[in-house]
Amino acid sequence: MRKRHCPEPSVWNSSFTVARAPQPTFAIRRMAVHDILFLHDDPALFAEYDRRFGDRYRTKRSGSHLPQRFVDLYETAAKGVAPKSEYIAYQSIDTLLSLQQPHTDHPAEMTFYLVGQAKELLFKLVYEEICAARLSLVVDEADKAAWNLRRAAKALGPLTTTWDVLSGISPAEFNAFRDQLGSASGIDSFMYRMLEFTLGRKSESMARRHADVVGVSESVHRALHRSSVYDEALELLHRRGLLAGASGDGAWEPEAARQAWARVYQEHGPASDLFRLGETLVDLAHAFSRWRSLHLLLVERTIGNKPGTGGTTGIDWLRQAAEHRFFPELWEARSVLPSGAPPW
Template sequence: MNSGEKIVQEEKAELDFSQSMSYGDYLQLDALLGAQKPLSPAHDELLFIVQHQTSELWMKLMLHELHAAMRCVAADDLHSAFKMLARVSKIMAQLVHAWDVLATMTPPEYSAMRPYLASSSGFQSAQYRCIEFALGNKNAAMLKPHAHRPDLLALVQAAYEAPSLYDESLRLMARRGLAIPAGHLQRDWTQPYVADAAVEQAWLVAYRDPREHWDIYQLGEKLTDMEDAFRLWRFRHVTTVERVIGFKRGTGGTGGVSYLRKMLDVVLFPEIWTLRTNL
């Protein structure tokens, strides 16, 4: 065998993945790429499915990072938490840009496939609800859409009953000697957070002397980044839905755009925003 033939044989051996794990094996691409099952004859349904499936994958990663960040905050490991929270903000930015692709679907194109969706709706996303609950937007009514799936209900219920990221942040501030009212350290975690002037004063201590309270100041800015990105995600959702379906009711029975617009008024970490006026 000459050198040229030897090189060809070596290249063939290197490209033979029959005896080892391949790229497709590792990523389970057969299952992943086979999970798109359009129900209508509409050309654009594949876009709709891929948009929502990829969003669910990003949300899976977001929850992975959020839960880890919350554990780190609870353990006073803010350096690790900061990296995770920064990643969550980047994931939200990715989801914001994903709406640009769905916005290429016109109203007639959506109408052609809408009857095939029945009552299915993003409103029923268990992962999205867990994200909302982890960020403190607690609402018992949002458990009901998952009542038909005990496994999903248990998942969402656990997020509903657990302290939010902001709750854990306030507890950390108290451990660092900042004056957080006792009612914010142990409370019914299922209740929506209510802004408190005393909590704002605690944040102001950190923001007025960032060098002395650098970690708390940085935590406040990471939370600000995250809520900023989350607001953009919500806003882009509203405008895309209005562009595609107008003011029709959502497939899951919600008010559609009217419901989504109400969500724009929800403030997750209120004192971090109001303190800016008083700096």
């Protein structure tokens, strides 16, 4: 396929834009021996190539004079395993970079597509750190949990800057490929949903959106019904004698939790692991709120008041999300702290 602005160069002469034509054009020709350059990584196409030209490589008959590059590509494709450097193998880079399949050739869609995938990877990073922090709190290792929470909060930094990248897509550019999204929406990110559940914002209705997705629904269900990292933080305060009463099903009275955190700040200083835990939780919640607020601004800047693609109301939905705070009693404790220097 040739196009007016296709930048694909010739293999042997990079200054020759072989695929450029005044009008979109299909060029049909017979398969040639040099096509190993283009189809070596496609098993089905290579099988046909091998049927037609494989004898030239196998017999090395006189007069074939195949370039060494052709031979190397043929032998690699015949083995079915591409050679990898240790870096590529360790990070699965070839697999990772093969997962970008935008639905149009508009360059802005590739930006949108790649940023979406990067966000999912960062959601997973934050989720794994939160899960590790939760387990540390179960065994009373508050400082170890705080260290995991600190890394999670740091990871929310690059997550927030993804909105800066997407702000480079103009409304007209986004509209050029938006219809290709169909009903696809970030609201159905199961990794994000599991992250919210693990932080303490549980929702049966949000979990039901994944009920029919095999392999996903089970993970979402577990994240919904197990204790959150905040549940375990409150349980730790209770074991340390700061949170009175009994939670029963894990739902502590908000006023009791608010007073417990106020005591941590008033009676304990930075030398206390509970103080450090509280501040790290707030760091994380603060970073998350910044991410949500910038999301709201970006969507309003790009699509205005249009409905969201996933059946949401768009910016109204995002505005409600931006106003939510994780660990609410920890935030509210600031309001009940007395004036003056603390005793520590």
